[in-house]
Amino acid sequence: MIASDVPATPQPAAAIPPTMRALRKQTAAPGFTLERVAVPTVGPNDVLIEVRTVGLCGTDLHIYEWDRWAQRRVKPPTTIGHEFMGVVAAVGNAVKAVAVGDRVSAEGHIACGVCSLCRTGQAHICEHVEIIGVDTDGAFADYIRMPEGNVWKLDPSIPDAWAAVFDPLGNAVHTVMAADVSVKSVVITGVGSIGLMAIPVARAAGAAKVFAVDVNPQKLALASRVGADATFLATQPDLVDEIISRTGGDGADVLLEMSGSGSAINNGLAMVRNGGVAALLGIPSDEVEINLAERLIFKGLKVLGINGRRMFETWYQTQALVTSGRVDLTPIITHEMPFERYDEAFTLMKSGEAAKIVLTL
Amino acid sequence: MIASDVPATPQPAAAIPPTMRALRKQTAAPGFTLERVAVPTVGPNDVLIEVRTVGLCGTDLHIYEWDRWAQRRVKPPTTIGHEFMGVVAAVGNAVKAVAVGDRVSAEGHIACGVCSLCRTGQAHICEHVEIIGVDTDGAFADYIRMPEGNVWKLDPSIPDAWAAVFDPLGNAVHTVMAADVSVKSVVITGVGSIGLMAIPVARAAGAAKVFAVDVNPQKLALASRVGADATFLATQPDLVDEIISRTGGDGADVLLEMSGSGSAINNGLAMVRNGGVAALLGIPSDEVEINLAERLIFKGLKVLGINGRRMFETWYQTQALVTSGRVDLTPIITHEMPFERYDEAFTLMKSGEAAKIVLTL
């Protein structure tokens, strides 16, 4: 179907108010403020989504706390948030496959669509990407505007809270699928919410064994609950030897690095067998010193940098994992709270007691 | 960049007349007629291209002759032609990266953009594809409308005649790259214009040896001229043994099947070594009987069906091959004629004396 075949008149929209609530970084300082701002307008290829449930991410906390990374990257005033789901409230006049009333989530990386990466199925690493809630107005608001191409229609069997966290779940799925875990032994270093999600995902994707490593015993307990075959404190002195011994003396086939810690990366690489794969998703805050000769070159390792989610291969895989009943997020979404209690939610998140928190609007 | 950022007003267009010449299949009968029809209008995401040079394809000849395939597929009245290049004359108001005056070719498979294949980088096998000049109005006309997403901006170093045949050249590139010929021995069965193009493409892509097989000695002479290491008549009685003997007794690493002939397919599979690859681009007109046990299963073969061109990985590869000077189409574009002499061109094409014919408007 070509674009000129689409109806020239906009589709009937739900009643949309002129203003809405939005959680905003108003000034270059810690904290957020809940304000009223204008509801976004939509262009011909855009969709307006009424947000229902949102997820809290570590990135949001960085912006909340206004750390060095946030100070460099975020330009206040801006609306925060990139994990969300909702219902379509209006569509632009060239929109083809999304309709008012559709229950949706969306890919928060808005790729340019015209660069060589976008045109070759690699939009997840578009050099001109803008991330909602970081570079442009985000999802912690009553409405958000998204390009049609970013919208993901939800299977009715998927609960709102799960749909709201398809973004981090997609990070986990992307990492697992890039590494190819089928009938392999897998070590996950770092079981924050994405690392936790990676456990049932790796098992469903065919991992023969899943080992989890973290500094936090509570997170390790949760890791066991969601399917890790064994868990280890990152501080255990003989950890590398233990993993090697538990994998027939060869080392693990696959490392999924989700902590961003330099020592986890170095230890993780040491745990992988010759010819194995290491997929790096965790973002180190500084440069990392690596013995490339011993850790990577002589071993013939393959190291993969992982960013975002493949558009939209990862989304189809995420949907298949969830709708087939093979991945259960219930134990990982530890808290569901009303939107207004966002301050309490961020405090809880900072305490390390929560895994994944969602807010309902 | 998101769509709402694009200028609301259309860009200044070149003077576009209300009507144009178009080569049409007017009725369900052999032949074409050159007529005047309205210039197409453009939707928000469309581009109007003033056509300069077009290529003649076997598909056009099928439609000209109105054979069984054409009778089933094509719905007159319609404008013919899918190989072309030209200059952008107008753009829709949501077009982002194409401007009036751009010198362009375009992908002639118009994919739906919203199915799972389109959303996972596999638009070349979209189930809802429409092909210009077959399913919708084509390029043998002064103007053609294309979705922006199908347009390919041309490097200035590429001659018009070469740009006009990026579609079949892309078929050759897609087949060669899917089969992966780097440092491998390659047999090409069928050296019509795409098979001929596949010879320099395979060499440039790293093939260690390229053998060409055809029933037509003239085509084989041309195959030698464009780089085949050796050529063979398809009727040579001991052909399979000869290819096996010339590949160290193992058989060729790769078969590129570009004839669609059942016997070429069977012989071709027999020429491939155990564990080798066969990429099938040629379209058999009937069912083909294959000894799957001997030809495919015991040998551990990988057989790839090839359709169209990858959007737009193949286009980037085609551009790299041509602009690096490693592929030369000069000997393959045997005839360049004015648009009005289309009848003579189809007669010439049918005679088998031409390789690739282009027409200038």
Added chain:
Amino acid sequence: MIASDVPATPQPAAAIPPTMRALRKQTAAPGFTLERVAVPTVGPNDVLIEVRTVGLCGTDLHIYEWDRWAQRRVKPPTTIGHEFMGVVAAVGNAVKAVAVGDRVSAEGHIACGVCSLCRTGQAHICEHVEIIGVDTDGAFADYIRMPEGNVWKLDPSIPDAWAAVFDPLGNAVHTVMAADVSVKSVVITGVGSIGLMAIPVARAAGAAKVFAVDVNPQKLALASRVGADATFLATQPDLVDEIISRTGGDGADVLLEMSGSGSAINNGLAMVRNGGVAALLGIPSDEVEINLAERLIFKGLKVLGINGRRMFETWYQTQALVTSGRVDLTPIITHEMPFERYDEAFTLMKSGEAAKIVLTL
């Protein structure tokens, strides 16, 4: 370690009698005879294995019945059988890593070791392969001689009956892993013993959905028991449409063809989505007519011929699947009988009532 470092004297062997029982095809006629023959001697790189448990394969039944294939391939007199496990009784003086007393199974395809396929990790498609029990003396005997390189040391947790069928289980694993089923929908056509094994293997390897198709309702009932998400009679008139509808309208991601039936192959290809994968393991007895254009080329399919088991990647995967507890063969090994009752076993096998039968020596 290099060969000259191995001890010059043979290792102490268990008491080995001069003669042994062997189930033999004595003459070019139906049936087998149980005879006494000399125990094989071993060369410097060989291992002598005392056989404990063997598995019955369709190939053995072909030889028993002396059908056309068997008449062409098998040269009596010869000992039959290729699925087995046992204990090492003696080793040649250049054997490096196998010792008397080791509990082992073995790869029954004896590859030449020196051709280009053997030297590039593709010994499973060696052109000079000899199969035990078909081309050379087999495993239905008290002892069998194997090259050290073919021997597989067994994890102690694996029951004898399971170890005896690592050959067909390996066929299933090879097919599943070649097709890559992780987070994909899978159709298996033909659920004889290998097709049945492929069900839990595909699930453990990460398949999101497994559908089984067969002509035999009993086999389909067993398919459900071992984990098929849904089963279908091959004769169901709208089967292709049903599979397509149950896979979101696209078709299955993967076909595992294990019947060798021409109509199963054609229907199976029709059930696969554009861009999908079909792995063919079943051996058709005749040529198969295929509409390559519609079934394979336009769809951009990848078709894989599967032969034997990868040496020894498949064996490591098989071991991982079994020792991790993710694959359970109990429901599939339906009968365990003493060696002497081989005639009864073949009759039972022919009746179609058994899935996999093993005999103990």
Added chain:
Amino acid sequence: MIASDVPATPQPAAAIPPTMRALRKQTAAPGFTLERVAVPTVGPNDVLIEVRTVGLCGTDLHIYEWDRWAQRRVKPPTTIGHEFMGVVAAVGNAVKAVAVGDRVSAEGHIACGVCSLCRTGQAHICEHVEIIGVDTDGAFADYIRMPEGNVWKLDPSIPDAWAAVFDPLGNAVHTVMAADVSVKSVVITGVGSIGLMAIPVARAAGAAKVFAVDVNPQKLALASRVGADATFLATQPDLVDEIISRTGGDGADVLLEMSGSGSAINNGLAMVRNGGVAALLGIPSDEVEINLAERLIFKGLKVLGINGRRMFETWYQTQALVTSGRVDLTPIITHEMPFERYDEAFTLMKSGEAAKIVLTL
């Protein structure tokens, strides 16, 4: 063929003297000494090769100079050298496919043959590997013993000097083929002898563009002579930007890192486009600090550690590249000298004036 079928008596051997010349590291100190030692004996699976031509490698120079690496790794007294070719003088009694008189080179990594890597086609990263001339007696001698499985029979068209350097040429081929350069832009950092070899190899394997970077202008001049499209001093201040600009603004598709320099690695990663590949062959002498977030993770890079040569896929590819005439080593083998002038050769090598030096025995 199974081992017991081989003739029990050794094949007739050429007259082999009891002692031979050997270039040895006699004590833990700089320099080598040319001595007379016993000719090695062969085990059942071994081959004795009369050495004709040898190549000098940087590793030999490290041992000559007795640097820190050599002090840790090498145990005097031992014979040096791992790049060589010669003629088979004797074979063990279980040798199958190599005969006295065969003209051969050999893989110098002696893998254990029994570990999981060796049994899955990854012997090049066997954890128990022993390297000739480093861990065991090497090739700078009149005779060397090799396991049959390591021997490579030479095509008669290959000159002795080229055959002698199949080891480093194989490093180049392994790196190029692992990275997959077909129709891609390639940057090579470090054009010592392996980096130089990688240039014609990458071109023959289908690279669309090859850029060479080094600190030595003489090496860059040679790089141009063997086919680099452009060369750059590593000290050029805007080098990263220049490479990006010469690759359409995206960066190179592939980095082949052959210097082992930390700054080359960091700059090299910066030159690669998002989604590109970096193959690391050069061995850094120390840990390297890397900004993993910017250089690898956000970019979605694939980084490959490369070690040795694939046994024997790389050898077949090397042979195909050389016998097809697509790779010419003539300009790279800058010096051919008699064995006795080894001291002069190492001095020349150290001066940086030579690319590859071979010695004839």
